[in-house]
Amino acid sequence: MPKWNDLQEQNFLESDARARAIGLVDEGSFTELAGPFDRFHSPHLETLGEAVEFDDGIVTGVGKIGKTLVFVISQEGRFIGGSVGEVGSAKMVNTIRLATEFYDKLVAEHPDATDEEKPIVVISFETGGVRLHESNAGLLAHAEVIDQIQKARHKVPVISVIGSKIGCFGGMGFVAAATDAIVMSEYGRLGLTGPEVIEQEMGKEEFDSGDRALVFRTTGGRHKYIMGDCDVLVKGSIKDFREALQKLAPLPVSDFEAMRRVASPELVEKQLKLVALTAELQPKDARDLWAKAGNADPIATENKPIDEFLAETKRLTI
Amino acid sequence: MALNTLEFYVKIGAATKSIDKPLHLGVVGSGDMEVLMEPKDLKGAASVKVVTPVAGFEELWKRLIETFATETLLGDVQFKINDNNATPAVVLLRLRQAFTEATEE
Numbered sequence: 001m002p003k004w005n006d007l008q009e010q011n012f013l014e015s016d017a018r019a020r021a022i023g024l025v026d027e028g029s030f031t032e033l034a035g036p037f038d039r040f041h042s043p044h045l046e047t048l049g050e051a052v053e054f055d056d057g058i059v060t061g062v063g064k065i066g067k068t069l070v071f072v073i074s075q076e077g078r079f080i081g082g083s084v085g086e087v088g089s090a091k092m093v094n095t096i097r098l099a100t101e102f103y104d105k106l107v108a109e110h111p112d113a114t115d116e117e118k119p120i121v122v123i124s125f126e127t128g129g130v131r132l133h134e135s136n137a138g139l140l141a142h143a144e145v146i147d148q149i150q151k152a153r154h155k156v157p158v159i160s161v162i163g164s165k166i167g168c169f170g171g172m173g174f175v176a177a178a179t180d181a182i183v184m185s186e187y188g189r190l191g192l193t194g195p196e197v198i199e200q201e202m203g204k205e206e207f208d209s210g211d212r213a214l215v216f217r218t219t220g221g222r223h224k225y226i227m228g229d230c231d232v233l234v235k236g237s238i239k240d241f242r243e244a245l246q247k248l249a250p251l252p253v254s255d256f257e258a259m260r261r262v263a264s265p266e267l268v269e270k271q272l273k274l275v276a277l278t279a280e281l282q283p284k285d286a287r288d289l290w291a292k293a294g295n296a297d298p299i300a301t302e303n304k305p306i307d308e309f310l311a312e313t314k315r316l317t318i
Numbered sequence: 319m320a321l322n323t324l325e326f327y328v329k330i331g332a333a334t335k336s337i338d339k340p341l342h343l344g345v346v347g348s349g350d351m352e353v354l355m356e357p358k359d360l361k362g363a364a365s366v367k368v369v370t371p372v373a374g375f376e377e378l379w380k381r382l383i384e385t386f387a388t389e390t391l392l393g394d395v396q397f398k399i400n401d402n403n404a405t406p407a408v409v410l411l412r413l414r415q416a417f418t419e420a421t422e423e
Contacts (some may be wrong), residue, residue, distance in 0.1 A: 001419075016345055017345075035342070036342040036352070036354060037340060037342065037354065037397075041400075045321075046320075046321050047320075049320045049321050049371055050321075050370050050371060050403030051319070051321075051346050051370070051400060051403075052346070052350060052369060053345070053346040053352060053398055054342070054354065054398075054400060054401055076345055076347075078345045078347035078348075078350070079346050079347060080347055092371065271354075
């Protein structure tokens with residue numbers, strides 16, 4: 001098992017799922033649930049003759065940040081692109097369900113529990129979405145996760161953490177959008193259809209997935225931060241992410257409503273205004289929107305060091 | 319095409335080392351593998367279970383585990399391996415890493 005102290009300075013981008021799960025909570029507090037020793041692997045992959053993994057590519061468990069109990073879900077991108085199938089999503093659903101049940105019990109038995117003592121869920125995404133080998137089971141699984149996030153709403157904040165190599169794409173992009181808050185690093189990428197898939201379906205003229213700068217300024221953390229898709233932008237070590245969670249953990253659950261992206265009439269209104277704005281603006285590049293947000297020199301916005309970016313950049317207000 | 323499961327025992331005469339707690343290491347990435355090592359009284363032998371999409375390398379797996387056991391003198395252990403086309407060099411590397419981690423503390 002990796003040592004907590006070594007993990008803190010480690011680059012989040014290159015950390016595997018277990019290292020992230022252990023490092024995102026307080027030292028020595030992480031307990032894995034349904035881990036590799038329980039050997040829940042995917043029955044579908046076995047039938048197809050594909051390699052299986054003992055934890056099905058997802059680490060789930062529980063830890064603590066200060067007084068807050070943190071239910072952690074962490075996806076492993078190196079196992080079939082972090083794709084989520086039946087077993088993996090059952091682990092996600094049940095982790096969120098456990099958190100919600102714990103909340104219900106806590107509030108029933110201790111009505112005076114402070115916000116700090118109420119649990120949160122943290123999902124560290126590294127995935128391209130549905131595991132296509134598991135087709136309908138995989139798709140249904142995504143719906144179940146979103147359903148469980150809605151059940152946790154107004155009770156347990158669900159926080160997305162995105163800063164891993166594969167990013168968060170496909171069906172899991174929807175799941176991330178349905179969570180209460182999103183924390184990213186500039187190397188994190190968030191979207192629905194991934195860059196390679198857009199290029200494959202629509203052609204290189206539409207989107208050149210080989211153009212790294214283009215990919216990052218369209219799906220990367222800086223752009224998502226300006227657009228309001230990401231609530232907190234952090235530098236890049238596991239410690240940076242943990243400290244961001246430390247700030248979010250004690251907040252009352254009502255504070256998270258303001259950070260949400262979906263699931264209220266006001267937010268639908270806001271999204272429609274954004275659609276109207278893009279229809280009017282006809283942006284050819286993410287930079288056009290950055291300029292609209294009030295950043296006079298979008299190329300500098302893209303290239304300046306992250307500290308300066310965080311201090312100077314204006315975010316789009318709708 | 320189905321997943322192949324190989325199960326075998328390896329016994330070297332001089333096994334003197336054992337582990338005292340179970341250990342998990344590795345990710346089943348492409349060309350990589352994961353291993354569960356669990357202590358078990360097998361009278362000095364090691365039991366091995368490999369699940370792999372690759373067919374026809376049972377002899378090579380046996381020789382690899384023998385090499386590893388001879389090198390580390392590890393016995394009384396159960397290996398459970400999920401493999402995804404790892405080369406022999408990668409397999410030995412992961413086993414050595416697991417051994418180092420298991421006997422470190």
